[in-house]
Amino acid sequence: MSPRAPRSFFRRDPVVLARALLGQRLVRIADDGTRLAGIIVETEAYLGELDRAAHTFGGRRTQRNASMWRDGGHAYVYFTYGMHYCMNVVAELAEKPTAVLLRALEPVEGIDAMRRNRGAAGRPDSHLCSGPAKLCQALAIDRSLDGVDMVESEMLFIEQVRCRNFPKTAIMTGPRIGIGYAQEWIHKPLRFWIGGSGHVSR
DNA sequence: ATGACGATTTACT
DNA sequence: GTAAATCGTCATA
Numbered sequence: 741m742s743p744r745a746p747r748s749f750f751r752r753d754p755v756v757l758a759r760a761l762l763g764q765r766l767v768r769i770a771d772d773g774t775r776l777a778g779i780i781v782e783t784e785a786y787l788g789e790l791d792r793a794a795h796t797f798g799g800r801r802t803q804r805n806a807s808m809w810r811d812g813g814h815a816y817v818y819f820t821y822g823m824h825y826c827m828n829v830v831a832e833l834a835e836k837p838t839a840v841l842l843r844a845l846e847p848v849e850g851i852d853a854m855r856r857n858r859g860a861a862g863r864p865d866s867h868l869c870s871g872p873a874k875l876c877q878a879l880a881i882d883r884s885l886d887g888v889d890m891v892e893s894e895m896l897f898i899e900q901v902r903c904r905n906f907p908k909t910a911i912m913t914g915p916r917i918g919i920g921y922a923q924e925w926i927h928k929p930l931r932f933w934i935g936g937s938g939h940v941s942r
Numbered sequence: 943a944t945g946a947c948g949a950t951t952t953a954c955t
Numbered sequence: 956g957t958a959a960a961t962c963g964t965c966a967t968a
Contacts, residue, residue: 820950
């Protein structure tokens with residue numbers, strides 16, 4: 741049983757956290773007790789008030805994005821496109837609204853339940869969590885988990901994998917997806933993934 | 943009160 | 956590659 745990531749793991753620069761989260765295990769205990777888990781293989785960093793792509797750009801603070809303003813280690817789950825949820829891991833300290841979007845997982849526990857949650861009978865594992873909304877659907881993550889403190893929660897947390905089985909050189913970078921409105925921030929290399937994973941998005 | 947818009951996914955041409 | 960699905964959220968009034 742791996743140790744849970746402590747507060748200090750999350751209270752870091754979002755770019756550092758985005759890279760550190762690769763290879764770690766996201767765990768969701770479903771309402772019926774089923775353990776759903778996957779290794780994080782793709783992330784994006786959102787840099788807060790200066791970042792045009794971030795929900796907190798310009799210091800925007802609303803009911804929707806309130807969780808981004810909380811202490812590192814909280815979950816920020818939002819609803820978009822009228823039908824999808826996406827999940828972020830909040831970085832740094834309270835009142836510093838930066839976060840890391842989880843874009844893809846390699847499923848490792850509760851795969852049958854994930855396939856059921858996704859309505860993806862007969863489809864390969866690589867289709868279950870290969871996108872930010874797909875992984876939320878697979879792990880039954882919705883707005884009821886917005887604002888959860890992952891350092892304390894029994895429903896949603898990160899287990900630290902001590903020996904990540906990929907070299908640092910395997911971390912690839914590229915522009916973030918779906919932020920065409922973000923002007924000069926569009927091309928910044930703030931997306932990170934494990935090269936050759938087979939479980940990344942697209 | 944209203945209108946425009948998504949940090950997406952899926953199916954179809 | 957293009958388009959539809961679908962509605963909470965937020966800025967404007």
